[in-house]
Amino acid sequence: MLENPRSPRVRAVAKLTKRSARHETGLFLLEGPQAVREALAYVPDSIVELFATPTGLERHPDLREAARDTDIEVVFTTEPVLEAMADTVTPQGVIAVARQTPTSVKDIFAGSPKLIAICEEVRDPGNLGTIIRAADAAGADGVVLTGRTVDLYNPKVVRATTGSLFHLPVSVGGELATIVERAHSAGLRIIAADVKGDDLLAARAAGVLAEPTAWLFGNEARGLDDESLALADSALRLPIFGRAESLNLATAASVCLYETAFAQRLAL
Known part of the structure; x- marks a missing residue:
């Protein structure tokens, strides 16, 4: 002992x-x-x-x-x-x-994925862990972390995933432009989650969310910068029906991932 x-x-x-x-x-x-x-x-x-x-x-x-x-x-x-x-x-x-057993970006996009979460400069460990957990629950094919995102193996991140870290592939350290290029090559539409984007409900009604999608999530405080937003095919925002000022990043990401998961399954 x-x-x-x-x-x-x-x-x-x-x-x-x-x-x-x-x-x-x-x-x-x-x-x-x-x-x-x-x-x-x-x-x-x-x-x-x-x-x-x-x-x-x-x-x-x-x-x-x-x-x-x-x-x-x-x-x-x-x-x-x-x-x-x-x-x-x-x-x-x-x-x-x-x-540590991260998956390569190449391998994540190799198998015709339908739903991917991309995290660009997500800094809070609890948020990142919860996004990975939500991606797992929504049936996503993988999570991709850019080099500006908090360390995947930070103990707080690992705890927040509650084991989902071991259920789906996660890649680390890539450049956003390269990740977007691979996502496009795999046939995915890049949708940025951004408060300046179009209403998600309209995109849902138009059938956009049923397509193979890679959601792009940015920094908790600043969101995505203009250069990162320009890499996306479109940007969507979650409507606020009550009086809340905004949603926590992990909560918003969970809703976005599930909206796509619902739409894709209804389209089958």
Whole structure:
């Protein structure tokens, strides 16, 4: 059992809360039973180490069985050790270290995708994680992050995806112009989500949303700059029927993705 919170092994795991360490090692943290459960189910080969307190594993016996089925050793730790490793205050008794396995932009657009989310300069980890989760729920074929977007493997992003990170392909680090070019080559229409765009309801009525679509989402505070907007085929805005000043980016993205998912399925 690991008992010393200051041991080299514990410190090496704790460093993964920092982007520099993640970049250097190609590893990242999975905190909590849900993230670990999904990784064991969908990408078990990516897991390098699995740590748990005895009580944490008792609360989640399915994780013990999944680890055994995939031949992954569980290293037991004390509560202080697990807390020293984690980015959160309460890591819920289970932490894993996994290899980063992003998908290439080329591969995401290789299979005739119908729905893609593109994130340009999305900076809030919670927003990005929620967009990935919403894309997964809406049946999207992938998510593409430009190099100006927050690190996919930031612990807050990973937690916010609640395991969806392992359900659909996600690419990182591309230039927006190159991504748009590949999307067009794959037959996708690029629609920017922008407050200056046309009304989404009109686009829905015209059948635009039923076409293969790549939604382009921008920065939380500034939205998309003029150069990025110019790369899109069109821009749409969500109507505000109440008195809210605006919608949170992740909420707006979820609505946009689901509107397209609904339209595409009705057109089948």
